[in-house]
Amino acid sequence: MSSKVLAFINFKGGVGKTATVVNIAATLAALHEKKVLIVDLDPQSNSSLWLMRPDRWREHVARGRRSTFQIFDDALQGKNRFDFDEALVKGVITWTGLTDLPRLHLLPAALELLRIEDRIHELRPSAIYQILDSALGMQFKQYNYVLLDCPPNLYSTTKTAIFSADSCIVPYVPDYLSLSGFQVLAEQVTEMREKFAPYLPGRRRPNIGALIVSHYRQTGNVFRLAVNELELSMAALREAGVLSEQTVLLQPYVRHCVRVAESTSEHLPVILYAPGSIGAQDYADLTQRFVDLFETKK
Amino acid sequence: MNYSDLAGRLAQIGERIARHSEKLEGEILGRSAGKLASQLDRFEEHLESHLASRKSRELFLENLLRSPASKRHLTIALLKRASREVGGKRLKSEDLAAAKREFIHLVHGAGKQDQAVQFLKEVFAEAVHVESGGKEKTLLQREFINLGQLLDEDFAKEISARSIAELRRVAAVNGIRFTDKTNRQRLTTLIRRYAQRAAFNVPAARVASSD
Numbered sequence: 001m002s003s004k005v006l007a008f009i010n011f012k013g014g015v016g017k018t019a020t021v022v023n024i025a026a027t028l029a030a031l032h033e034k035k036v037l038i039v040d041l042d043p044q045s046n047s048s049l050w051l052m053r054p055d056r057w058r059e060h061v062a063r064g065r066r067s068t069f070q071i072f073d074d075a076l077q078g079k080n081r082f083d084f085d086e087a088l089v090k091g092v093i094t095w096t097g098l099t100d101l102p103r104l105h106l107l108p109a110a111l112e113l114l115r116i117e118d119r120i121h122e123l124r125p126s127a128i129y130q131i132l133d134s135a136l137g138m139q140f141k142q143y144n145y146v147l148l149d150c151p152p153n154l155y156s157t158t159k160t161a162i163f164s165a166d167s168c169i170v171p172y173v174p175d176y177l178s179l180s181g182f183q184v185l186a187e188q189v190t191e192m193r194e195k196f197a198p199y200l201p202g203r204r205r206p207n208i209g210a211l212i213v214s215h216y217r218q219t220g221n222v223f224r225l226a227v228n229e230l231e232l233s234m235a236a237l238r239e240a241g242v243l244s245e246q247t248v249l250l251q252p253y254v255r256h257c258v259r260v261a262e263s264t265s266e267h268l269p270v271i272l273y274a275p276g277s278i279g280a281q282d283y284a285d286l287t288q289r290f291v292d293l294f295e296t297k298k
Numbered sequence: 299m300n301y302s303d304l305a306g307r308l309a310q311i312g313e314r315i316a317r318h319s320e321k322l323e324g325e326i327l328g329r330s331a332g333k334l335a336s337q338l339d340r341f342e343e344h345l346e347s348h349l350a351s352r353k354s355r356e357l358f359l360e361n362l363l364r365s366p367a368s369k370r371h372l373t374i375a376l377l378k379r380a381s382r383e384v385g386g387k388r389l390k391s392e393d394l395a396a397a398k399r400e401f402i403h404l405v406h407g408a409g410k411q412d413q414a415v416q417f418l419k420e421v422f423a424e425a426v427h428v429e430s431g432g433k434e435k436t437l438l439q440r441e442f443i444n445l446g447q448l449l450d451e452d453f454a455k456e457i458s459a460r461s462i463a464e465l466r467r468v469a470a471v472n473g474i475r476f477t478d479k480t481n482r483q484r485l486t487t488l489i490r491r492y493a494q495r496a497a498f499n500v501p502a503a504r505v506a507s508s509d
Contacts, residue, residue, distance in 0.1 A: 030361065030365070031361075031362065031365050031367060033358070090300060091300055093299070093300075097299055098299055098300065098301065098304065099299070099300040099301065102301075176499055179499060179500070180499075220475065221473065221474060221475045221492075224473030224474075224475065225472075225473040225474070225492055225495075225496075226473075227473060228439070228442075228471075228472045228473035228496070229495075229496050229499050229500055231439060232439055232442070232443055232496055232500045233499075233500045235436065235439065235440075236500060251426075251428045252426070252428075271365075271366060275364065275365065275366050275369070276366065276369055277366075280366035281366040281367070281369060281370045283366070284365060284366040284367040284370070284422075285367065285370065285425075285426040288367065288422060288423055288426045289426055289428075291423075292423065
């Protein structure tokens with residue numbers, strides 16, 4: 001199966017990273033019949049807790065064993081205890097008590113991931129980059145899309161995700177703080193591309209493929225002007241060779257929607273919780289553009 | 299619980315019943331078994347219908363017609379076109395919900411679920427297509443940044459050389475909201491303020507545009 005591995009990154013928090021990952025993944029599975037894997041790499045475990053009830057999540061990831069933590073712990077301990085099939089959560093449990101969206105799979109995160117950053121530098125940098133790719137590269141081939149939900153930083157876990165990815169997606173909130181952060185992020189990704197190059201022979205080096213705007217409000221000038229400043233910044237970064245010519249700002253912008261926030265408490269993606277809401281409609285349109293982008297790109 | 303868990307549980311119960319069948323007796327157990335059997339009848343019916351509709355793609359077509367994309371983009375006119383192109387028949391219903399039911403019935407009867415799914419997918423994909431704005435947008439954005447970098451005197455000179463229609467185009471492309479009543483002076487003030495802000499906030503743009 002030809003799979004697309006996409007790292008959702010931004011070192012700024014609160015930009016809608018997890019909402020984007022969860023809702024695009026669910027829409028890909030539900031409306032486009034794609035087999036999708038979410039890999040939660042954030043110690044806050046937000047994708048996991050969005051899609052799993054807390055009691056079930058706690059039981060599943062007890063001591064970090066059936067979670068992405070085990071992948072990093074194995075790399076540090078030189079062991080091989082991570083079992084992909086055991087750690088995998090298939091589908092989403094709905095109010096009926098049974099699963100829906102059978103094509104959507106999740107590798108949950110555990111709080112133990114917090115301990116990884118302190119210890120990971122015991123390894124060589126090149127070994128760090130390759131952790132995720134070595135552990136999951138073969139498994140990724142079973143899926144049409146693999147979405148890597150990264151923590152809001154650019155530390156080692158995020159670097160392993162960028163290394164494994166075909167492309168990076170940057171969720172973005174239209175305000176100045178995000179804009180200034182994005183310029184730094186784009187430069188950092190460019191730097192990483194150079195560092196990774198010797199270890200990725202024959203493979204395309206990851207680049208920022210798309211930006212996705214969340215929490216958009218149509219009232220007044222505020223957000224239109226902020227998005228315009230983002231477009232100006234993207235144009236300048238393209239000219240400076242920091243962003244690729246192919247990097248796009250995907251539309252529609254996802255509007256602020258209370259039903260999306262509410263769906264986190266129901267542990268369901270918005271397409272299952274409130275399919276008629278503007279949030280579900282925005283994600284449906286955005287996912288269509290997402291498919292157009294990644295399935296027409298050569 | 300997922301369906302594999304359920305299958306495992308049913309298999310386990312079945313195996314226990316078979317193992318102890320000769321010892322099972324009594325009214326309470328009998329009544330409970332009767333209820334379970336009737337629930338199982340209903341479940342089997344749903345399961346059969348689900349598997350059949352999945353095989354025929356009827357279920358996916360129904361999901362697509364109920365989807366958020368359908369809610370936003372599917373009109374009665376589009377559904378009528380779909381009916382003509384896919385099923386070769388006209389829909390009689392004028393109400394969208396009724397037309398959807400009629401469409402499903404028609405498509406299922408003609409066995410053309412795949413074509414209907416394909417048609418709807420193409421319609422939804424077309425509906426979200428966004429024009430990039432092309433070269434003109436890029437030029438007007440570049441102009442906006444340049445205007446933001448000018449000193450007051452040079453800015454005034456640049457602006458005076460442009461018609462109000464040109465100023466409106468610069469403002470509209472660069473996210474400035476205005477109305478038909480917004481006069482030249484107000485528009486100039488808005489462009490000045492936000493162009494300066496953009497030039498300040500997008501430092502990389504300043505470097506690139508001065509090349």
